[in-house]
Amino acid sequence: MTSGSTMTAPPALDIDPFTPGNLCAPEAVQEAIRETAPVVYLTRYEMYAVGRYDLVQTALSDYARFTSTGGIGMSDIRKPGAWRTPSPIAEIDPPEHRNVRKTLQKVLSPIIIRQWREDFTRVAEAQADAIIASGSVEAMKDIVEPFILKVFPDALGIDMPREAFPLIGEMNFNQIGPYNDLTRKSVEAAGPHLENYEQYFSRESMVKGGFGEKIYAAEDDGGFPEGTAGVQVRSFLRAGTDTTIAGIGHTLYRLAQNPEQWAKLKENPAKAKAAFDEAIRLDSPSQLIHRTTVADIEVEGLALKGDVKVGCFIGAANLDPRRFPDPTAYDIDRGSTGVHLALGAGSHICIGQNIARLEAEILLQALVSRLSRIELDGEATYRPINTLRTLDRLPLRLVA
Ligand code: HEM
Structure with missing residues (x-):
């Protein structure tokens, strides 16, 4: 529907979601965006924002009104000054998106995933055996990061120095937001690793038999536009590393805070995936993804102008009391899998979601089978990153 003159514009909000304080404790910003109106206008960033479950789901999936071709970040990649390759x-819409997605799904065949399950399990069990006697750990650095930074690049068949991952990850997720101090500093910090960055995704650098090599083979067979295989591999690495580290970190945090939920998992380890999904509902790693309005449109009686960015506040939507009763409670039996929006919605819904769940399941089961419980052993702290919610420190006591 096009806008009529009687419709009102979305109310303006003068808040800044991207201060370190608001990023580490986002609840007030989430509530302001979600509860002020169905759509609000963030004056500081000259863009719309949505935070209600229904509208975030709509904006993420209705590509006829909310396109991904302007980029999933805050700046419009089609405009001078912000231009970059999508x-x-x-950052493509259907119908173009359909073929690319189909080719990727084919490469991610059940045979590949079965092989990954075996490899991931071997690593998780060895790491769990090694850590169990430590008693106290900083779970992000001692458990979660080493696990994901071992299994995921190996599975993709990419050989990149491990110390580059957190720096490049932080830069990527800052860049999806505004060009503020956090972005500037993270670009600087990642700088030394960026020189050879493209090289890690070249055809010659792909590890034999890995997923990356299969992506190049799919390009040779015409499954992707020529010259895009390397960027596909890079997209996988970018999208799947820090998000999964964040998600497993949140799961361990919630299980430590809620011993009765740990007890449920211990009794039935098949609930590991549900424990992960419920944790990423509560603390969504990917807090914010953008779309762009394709024309002047009406949304719930509000007039939105065309060609303006729309921030989809996924973290706010996953705490929407209209959709989730008692939204801040962590309940692994809630049934949030397939309902929450932490993995997106519509045609772009996370293509790696089952890989993320597999990693979480294997690591959680390795821990739950060896420990009688986990307890917080100090204050957990968050890392301020413009669009990624992740823990910086998670001190845990492991009780064997
Ligand atoms: C907890 C872990 C993860 C979270 C929270 C997450 C979140 C998301 C979200 C919100 C989207 C939708 C983006 C959009 O609509 O524009 C997405 C897409 C995507 N994710 Fe994930 N992701 C996770 C793990 C992974 C993993 C492990 C991989 C790779 C194996 C991956 C690869 C991708 C790719 C390639 C896309 C783009 C899909 C498309 O546009 O069709 N993600 N992810």
Whole structure:
């Protein structure tokens, strides 16, 4: 529907979601965006924002009104000054998106995933055996990061120095937001690793037999536009590393805070995936993804102008009391899998979601089978990153 003159514009909000304080404790910003109106206008960033479950789901999936071709970040990649090559999977709309997605799904065949399950299990069990006697750990650095930074790049068949991952990850997720101090500093910090960055995704650098090599083979068979295989591999690495580290970190945190939920998992380890999904509902790693309005449109009686960015506040939507009763409670039996929006919605819904769940399931089961419980052993702290919610420190006591 096009806008009529009687419709009102979305109310303006003068808040800044991207201060370190608001990023580490986002609840007040989430509530302001979600509860003020169905759509609000963030004056500081000259863009719309949505935070209600229904509208975030709509904006993420209705590509006829909310396109991904302007980029999933805050700046419009089609405009001078912000121009960059679009991601050949995340920043295209259907129908173009359909073929690319189909080719990727084919490469991610059940045979590949079965092989990954065996490899991930071997690593998780060895790491759990090694850590169990430690008693106290900082779970992000001692458990979660080493696990994901071992299994995921190996599975993709990419050989990149491990110390580069957190720096490049932080830069990527800052860049999806505004060009503020956090972005500037993280670009600087990642700088030394960026020189050879493209090289890690070249055809010659792909590890034999890995997923990356299969992506190049799919390009040779015409499954992707020529010259995009390397960027596809890079998109996978970018999208799947820090998000999964964050998600497993949140799961361990919630299980430590809620011993009765740990007890449920211990009794039935098949609930590991549900424990992960409920944790990423509560603390969504990917807090914010953008779309762009394709024309002047009406949304719930509000007039939105065309060609303006729309921030989809996923973290706010996953705490929407209209959709989730008692939204801040962590309940692994809630049934949030397939309902929450932490993995997106519509045609761009996370293509790696089952890989993330597999990693979480294997690591959680390795821990739950060896420990009688986990307890917080100090204050957990968050890392301020413009669009990623992740823990910086998670001190845990492991009780064997
Ligand atoms: C907890 C872990 C993860 C979270 C929270 C997450 C979140 C998301 C979200 C919100 C989207 C939708 C983006 C959009 O609509 O524009 C997405 C897409 C995507 N994710 Fe994930 N992701 C996770 C893990 C992974 C993993 C492990 C991989 C790779 C194996 C991956 C690869 C991708 C790719 C390639 C896309 C783009 C899909 C498309 O545009 O069709 N993600 N992810």
